Amino acid sequence: PYFKDAENRTPYYFKRHAIQSCLYGVDIDVGAVEIAKLRLWLSLVVDEVDVQQINPLPNLDYKIVVGNSLLGFPFKSQRVHKIEKLKAEYFDETDHDKKRRLKREIDSELVQAFAASKASLGYEVTFDFHIYFSEVFSTKKGFDVVIANPPYVRHETISEMAPYLRQRYTVAASRADLLIFFYEEGVNLLRAGGVLTLITSNKFYRAGYGSKLRPFLTDKLQIETLIDFG
Secondary structure (H helix, E strand, O other), X not given: OHHHHOOOOOHHHHHHHHHHHOOOEEEXXXXXXXXXXXXXXXXXXXXXXXXHHOOOOOOOOOOEEEOOOOOOOOOOOOOHHHHHHHHHHHHHXXXXXXXXXXXXXXXXXXXHHOOOHHHHHOOOOOOOXXXXXXXXXXXXXXXXXXXXXXXXXXXXXXXXXXXXXXXXXXXXXXXXXXXXXXXXXXXXHEEEEEEEEEOOOOHHHOOXXXXXHHHHHHHHOOOOOOOOOO
């Protein structure tokens, strides 16, 4: 009822503001990203008050994105400020030609921002939180909340990625399940006082591959709640 007391204080505008200003997502699976966008659009449509004048849906291409969360770009790019402005304009743009032009310009800026990755790192980077979501770090120094259900992938399966992950993260022991890197990445993405919430395997409690992660977590975080379904 509170939202009905004033103009633009409706569930629709509340959700639209949250999607534009608060929510970000990344997944390596294209299908998961498209489903997430669809669910956000549907959540807006069901709260549209005037069905005769439904607002155009926002463009979520740079809010929910396809990417590898772990293989980021450790260098700052001067292009992020221009990318931020273009993304803000793109979110509400409804004209087809303008949308296409803005998307082309943003993609070009992103490609150039990552252009030196292969030469400097040894692998090609196409996603980085500090570049795609730079406004979060420039205004708040990180995310308030990070939520993830990282994949559980054995050491043998990530042998190609392992050398790059060991360069980038400190928690890898002799053998490592992929999920442990998501803990460190989650901590790195948080602002001071932020909250990290993960659904993961519990094997790192006792397994050898968790020997560096366990002290890392107790050093960096204060545990609020731990639910063990073992």
